[in-house]
Amino acid sequence: MAYELYYWDGLQGRGEYVRLALEDAGAEYIDVARSKKGMDAMMKLLGSKTEPHIPFAPPFLKDGDLIVPHVANILLYLGPKLKLAPKDEGLRYVAHGLQLTIADIVAEVHDTHHPLATDLYYEDQKEAAKTRSKNFLDQRVPKFMGYFERVLKQNPHGDTQMVGDTTTYVDLSVFQLVDGLHYAFPRAMKTFGKHYPRVAALHDAVLQRPNIAAYVDSERRIPFNESGIFRHYPELDQDAK
């Protein structure tokens, strides 16, 4: 039976990390909100008064009766089935830890344009967004990306994958993170490859994977836009260091 991915229509958002894994593996899945079932099916499940295991928010995955919410949890669940997780059980906790660190920086990316409240308009928090974005680019990106660069460098199996000796869902998520940052902050990211050569190389390598290349060129890949996590607001960008 096909996996059912529930996520908002019209944006990559957090659903994209799951889509990339499903696409890379060539797995059969239904992107429910974009299918005939539509958003109603998702809203019905979120608002259910009887479902025993309701999710807090999209994305969530439905596999038969099981509902798995949260990107990192979904990838933890799917990883072994899609052959995108380390075989070693201990390394699976390492991979999951890396994915949770990616979730943390993704949340910080969101807060660059919404530092005060998710449900206020960007225009009503633009000044705070400028302060937060500057701090994000000056302090947080180097902290996170310096860390990912070290993870690659110190991987005893080689610096072309984040964990173990095979490509995992973590590598696909690093691709998406770097890709999104290039979209949102093109000026600040201009020298990215100079500072973080291994992370940049990993991004490029993932894009060469046949299923990812085909997906990114397809209509299934929603373009980055200003409804997503990565938003290009020129006033939040700055010159590269």
Added chain:
Amino acid sequence: MAYELYYWDGLQGRGEYVRLALEDAGAEYIDVARSKKGMDAMMKLLGSKTEPHIPFAPPFLKDGDLIVPHVANILLYLGPKLKLAPKDEGLRYVAHGLQLTIADIVAEVHDTHHPLATDLYYEDQKEAAKTRSKNFLDQRVPKFMGYFERVLKQNPHGDTQMVGDTTTYVDLSVFQLVDGLHYAFPRAMKTFGKHYPRVAALHDAVLQRPNIAAYVDSERRIPFNESGIFRHYPELDQDAK
């Protein structure tokens, strides 16, 4: 061999969710930064140029050679060993999803006092903190707590635990979350039990567990303070609705 928990000394912070599970289970563990080894041992591991699986930040757990970072990941790993996870494998993903939702609200609690930047002083972002705190108390607490109340209500095994028919690490984390909110926002939390009776009852029930009661009364429980996630700044609090 005793588990080694690595976390900052002097605050409950994110380490506390792990401590509560270890304490409830009566497990043998070393709180490394507060032991003879001290903070140096933690900083050495974080800065290691050779360790193959470096964590991004505390807390992390060391069990033999395995290093497991991130609260939810640590509890995923420890849960079955401490008999604080559901026996059913599918329900373990449900429990983990709930724990990740708790991690999300905990991050939002942190941002009530640090909305613009983690590394700026609170005093330098106090006005933004007021806006964010008001939104947190008016919108986000009802959204999260309404959700947790529904999870309890819709648990087919009864409304005295978050998942399945036994106490899990998720219940202990709900206790800590509610306890922290009472500390940080005593005025706003005054009517909490009226709005979320099941969540409030769960908090109280966890506090009655013998090992938790003994821990909370011990010197091992660091009091809430303004270095932690839950900080009591009266100017960020408001009257209950």
